[in-house]
Amino acid sequence: MKNPQGCASMQAFAISGIPAVKQGCDIGRLILDAIAPMDLALLPSDVFVIAQKIVSKAEGRTRQAGAIEAGPQARDIAARSGKNAAKVQAILDESSEILRVVDAPPDGIVIARHKAGWVCANAGIDESNLGDELAADTLLLLPEDPDASARGIAETIADATGVRPGVIISDTFGRPWRRGLLNVAIGVDGVVPIVDWVGKKDAYGRRLNVSQQALADEIAAASGLLMAKDAATPVILFRGIEWDRSASARAVDYVRHPNEDLFK
């Protein structure tokens, strides 16, 4: 299929061959090994989206629920939500604020503001289906600093190939007024989170009116189209996207300032 007028196009590939990730794995190195058999010369405009779960595993961001002693607040929230009190304590330890507590059998939901600023269910802690290599009561936390994780992966790839692609670390968040979950960017290297096109012109001189485009979140959301149906493809490669590069791009720029939060 060709687009004869030269209009924009993009492609995305699920990278196969990423093995089960254990603590201490080098995600950048695993990606390099996985793309080695592909007939692929990396471009600076390529973007890798990486599932948070493998980054957290590589960084050893785990706790064992059985080893956590729940305090009074955790026990109170557990009673209201139906959640395990040790898991609630882990959520509290990861959070700066609890926004809502929901009794949602068979498990409850705690909407929390993660210490990094993200508002999400259960402070982003995964607690199920983490793979055979982790004990059954393992809780998987968000990376300590996902922007730094993304930077490290980009540097590993750049050192090995001479090309520094964009890197996005994505997690799956719910939305307050829409059912269903969407992948969002919680860490970036290179890719600017938000682009404002208002007043700029397109290639044909037409005025653009796209305000505050959530660019990295768009790429993260698109990655879900290829991640969902194959448990072994936690890395997606995008080619053909035009994106603004900044050495200071940080996904935490998505966090609204507290005085912009209309729905606390």
Place this chain on the structure above:
Amino acid sequence: MKNPQGCASMQAFAISGIPAVKQGCDIGRLILDAIAPMDLALLPSDVFVIAQKIVSKAEGRTRQAGAIEAGPQARDIAARSGKNAAKVQAILDESSEILRVVDAPPDGIVIARHKAGWVCANAGIDESNLGDELAADTLLLLPEDPDASARGIAETIADATGVRPGVIISDTFGRPWRRGLLNVAIGVDGVVPIVDWVGKKDAYGRRLNVSQQALADEIAAASGLLMAKDAATPVILFRGIEWDRSASARAVDYVRHPNEDLFK
């Protein structure tokens, strides 16, 4: 670039050649005309994402602010938000509930629940940069029934080609706790809004753990990557996505029931 292990991939194309859309235009016919010069045999798994703005224009979903008389509630909200009272009246007329009123100079923001259920800024009304063919005080409303709009476009394409692709009508919404705007699906034909993979297995027998994947929203979000930088590409074609088809798919299924709304 090939992906030798046969892993999933997808492509997206910005469809060029869509002209300025006026009331009465047949969007399905415009798409057929635009793809005619492309070397393209449509597949049933293809998905078109169409910007709400051209659908609303084709359906004549406009009001002139100058012809609207603001009532007491609109005048009160206008005073609090800095918005024009006639525009606020139009928002009220489109909404079932006002959630928040924000004074955000140079213009205010009214977070409203649209009559269809969507919670979004200004009830989804566009009021700027609508093109030379509309008067300066034109307000562009959401389509009356975007799922029906999507169905009509899919039927036009199916009647002409014998192939019924998926169709998504997208609009750009903000998020309460994340800065930046993302395209979401407000109308669908064929494409199931939410897919639950929990407990299903992938092609290799591995258990999947993706809950409530917001499939149509993922596709809509991805379309923003190609729509933002070219004012003349309000239609994006996706190829290679695997999606569940249902004749009863409706984007309004994204709307949370009022008793699920934690943040009213």
